[in-house]
Amino acid sequence: MAEKGALQRYLSVGEVAKRCGIAVSAVHFYERKGLISSIRTDGNQRRFHRGVLRKLAIIKVAQKTGIPLSEIGAALDKLPRNTVPTVKDWEDLSSQWRDDLNERIDQLTRLRDQLGQCIGCGCLSISACPLYNPNDALGGDGPGARLLELEDE
Amino acid sequence: MAEKGALQRYLSVGEVAKRCGIAVSAVHFYERKGLISSIRTDGNQRRFHRGVLRKLAIIKVAQKTGIPLSEIGAALDKLPRNTVPTVKDWEDLSSQWRDDLNERIDQLTRLRDQLGQCIGCGCLSISACPLYNPNDALGGDGPGARLLELEDE
DNA sequence: CTAGAACCTCAACAAAGGTTAAGGTCAAGC
DNA sequence: GCTTGACCTTAACCTTTGTTGAGGTTCTAG
Numbered sequence: 001m002a003e004k005g006a007l008q009r010y011l012s013v014g015e016v017a018k019r020c021g022i023a024v025s026a027v028h029f030y031e032r033k034g035l036i037s038s039i040r041t042d043g044n045q046r047r048f049h050r051g052v053l054r055k056l057a058i059i060k061v062a063q064k065t066g067i068p069l070s071e072i073g074a075a076l077d078k079l080p081r082n083t084v085p086t087v088k089d090w091e092d093l094s095s096q097w098r099d100d101l102n103e104r105i106d107q108l109t110r111l112r113d114q115l116g117q118c119i120g121c122g123c124l125s126i127s128a129c130p131l132y133n134p135n136d137a138l139g140g141d142g143p144g145a146r147l148l149e150l151e152d153e
Numbered sequence: 154m155a156e157k158g159a160l161q162r163y164l165s166v167g168e169v170a171k172r173c174g175i176a177v178s179a180v181h182f183y184e185r186k187g188l189i190s191s192i193r194t195d196g197n198q199r200r201f202h203r204g205v206l207r208k209l210a211i212i213k214v215a216q217k218t219g220i221p222l223s224e225i226g227a228a229l230d231k232l233p234r235n236t237v238p239t240v241k242d243w244e245d246l247s248s249q250w251r252d253d254l255n256e257r258i259d260q261l262t263r264l265r266d267q268l269g270q271c272i273g274c275g276c277l278s279i280s281a282c283p284l285y286n287p288n289d290a291l292g293g294d295g296p297g298a299r300l301l302e303l304e305d306e
Numbered sequence: 307c308t309a310g311a312a313c314c315t316c317a318a319c320a321a322a323g324g325t326t327a328a329g330g331t332c333a334a335g336c
Numbered sequence: 337g338c339t340t341g342a343c344c345t346t347a348a349c350c351t352t353t354g355t356t357g358a359g360g361t362t363c364t365a366g
Contacts, residue, residue: 014342024343025325035321043332045343063266069323084177094268101265105258112254115247167312177313178355186353196362198313222353 010039010047020056027056035059035073058093065101163192163200173209182208188212188226211246218254 016028017024027140030036036055055076062072075096079089175238183189184199189208201260207221208229226250230243 013340023325026323028345029324041332043343044330061268063262063323064341067259080274098265098268101261101268105261105265108218108254108258108261111214112251112258115251115254115260176328176355179353182354194362196313197315198362219307267354 010049011052013038013046013048016048016052016056019053020060022056022060029058030069033069033073035069036043054090058090062093062097065097066104067100068096116141163202164205166199166201169201169205169209172206173213175209175213183209183212183222186222187230188222207243213241214247215250218250219257220250220253226295284291 011019013024013027017027020027027036031038036048036052038048038052040048059069059072059077062075063069075093079093164172166180167178170180170233180189182227184191189201191201191205194200211229212222212225215224215228228246232246
């Protein structure tokens with residue numbers, strides 16, 4: 001733990017995992033999926049450039065917003081390779097993801113408000129209940145009617 | 154389509170599926186998972202009580218809030234069996250789920266705001282960045298440090 | 307009565323996001 | 337120079353939420 005100073009330019013998979021608070025298997029997984037990359041030592045062990053830490057941080061943040069790994073990977077692919085992502089890169093990504101986040105927050109908020117309106121009104125039995133037909137559910141590709149058609153009670 | 158009147162007390166799986174806007178296979182699935190139940194005809198076909206429609210409506214709403222089926226099932230289990238869920242039942246469920254929703258909305262909102270704060274600040278390389286340690290991430294059961302410990306750049 | 311639509315079961319597959327195990331190698335401290 | 341912990345690969349497994357298909361039965365309309 002005392003002699004890492006000068007040559008600490010590359011990180012082993014275990015170090016990366018510990019620093020990011022994720023499992024080694026997850027690091028392997030992300031590499032298999034092409035989200036991150038590494039070089040190998042003579043002994044075939046992975047060595048990661050420090051930039052991978054920032055990428056993993058980005059991955060974790062994006063996952064919390066609900067963005068699937070495939071999409072995260074696509075976004076990371078657009079970053080200049082072989083360098084640590086710059087602040088500008090991060091800006092671009094995060095502003096895009098912020099839009100996604102806002103949209104999801106809006107959706108959940110709408111849902112919550114509709115839930116509130118329906119409490120006590122018994123409207124779950126009425127076909128006009130907004131919860132049966134929230135703004136996004138009647139997209140237009142489904143087969144015919146989407147609404148529940150309860151006609152009694 | 155014209156002679157359903159009097160005996161329309163039970164619904165076939167296809168009717169249920171169509172009315173709820175879900176696939177027959179999904180209805181089967183929910184039954185296998187114990188979320189709904191049915192009786193059988195002499196010919197071994199499912200017949201559903203009308204109450205299943207309200208249950209399925211509840212399931213769909215709850216799923217949109219991000220609640221897993223297992224939890225929805227547990228909540229439904231607490232409802233009085235063999236009847237259509239009452240307005241009171243629905244009130245209880247929806248107010249609980251509204252709390253869940255609020256919590257998730259709060260989380261996403263915090264995340265979004267932190268994302269905003271971090272844009273342009275480059276703090277993804279600084280261990281004090283709130284995105285590295287959002288309110289809920291340092292729960293206390295993980296192995297040691299959770300923060301990224303980037304000490305350079 | 308018969309054809310076709312709707313139903314039945316059971317098993318396999320899917321995709322996302324990983325984890326676990328088996329069997330073997332590498333590297334670092336004593 | 338040996339032991340031990342970290343690492344390697346491949347493959348299988350896991351959970352969730354269903355869908356698809358095969359092979360067979362039932363129901364309903366004409």
